[in-house]
Amino acid sequence: MTCRGKWAEEFPLVFWSDRTTSKTSTGHTPYSLVYGTEAVLPTEIMVPTARYGLLTNDVNNVELSHDKDTVDELREMAKIRVATYQQRVANIDNKQVYIRTFRVGDMVLMKTFQNTMDVTAGKFADTWEGPYLIEAVVGRGAYRLSTMDGMQVPRAWNALHLKLYHV
Structure with missing residues (x-):
């Protein structure tokens, strides 16, 4: 070598x-x-x-x-x-690092992802969807959501993808 x-x-x-x-x-x-x-x-x-x-x-x-x-x-x-x-x-x-915390009953918006975005909207597409209700605190920074009609959203969501909805 x-x-x-x-x-x-x-x-x-x-x-x-x-x-x-x-x-x-x-x-x-x-x-x-x-x-x-x-x-x-x-x-x-x-x-x-x-x-x-x-x-x-x-x-x-x-x-x-x-x-x-x-x-x-x-x-x-x-x-x-x-x-x-x-x-x-x-x-x-x-x-x-800013940790977002929510309580049960808070209204939040969920970040839209590329697979859930409207493809015809272009650059003016909504970046947040909702509002949703915090149904339960699953773990540290994880929440179970439900729609305003009471239907449960599949899987738990991280607080990084949520923000408080102000009425």
């Missing part, structure tokens, strides 16, 4: 950099969540830094045993941070 370009040579480095970069959702690197300690980069071995160059074997063993003891706490804190991050993202996504 031949590879075009240098992506095959660069892939391990890119993969390693992704595993050693802290993520916004957890605040830690995936490597540290799995192994309990930060990874030593190959460049730190070639050009010693303060973190790597000043360690002795005894100090390193003490640090590793401390990291091994606190890895469960690190993972628990990451779980909590992921939950708060997901809640923040959900709040941002749901900021523009």
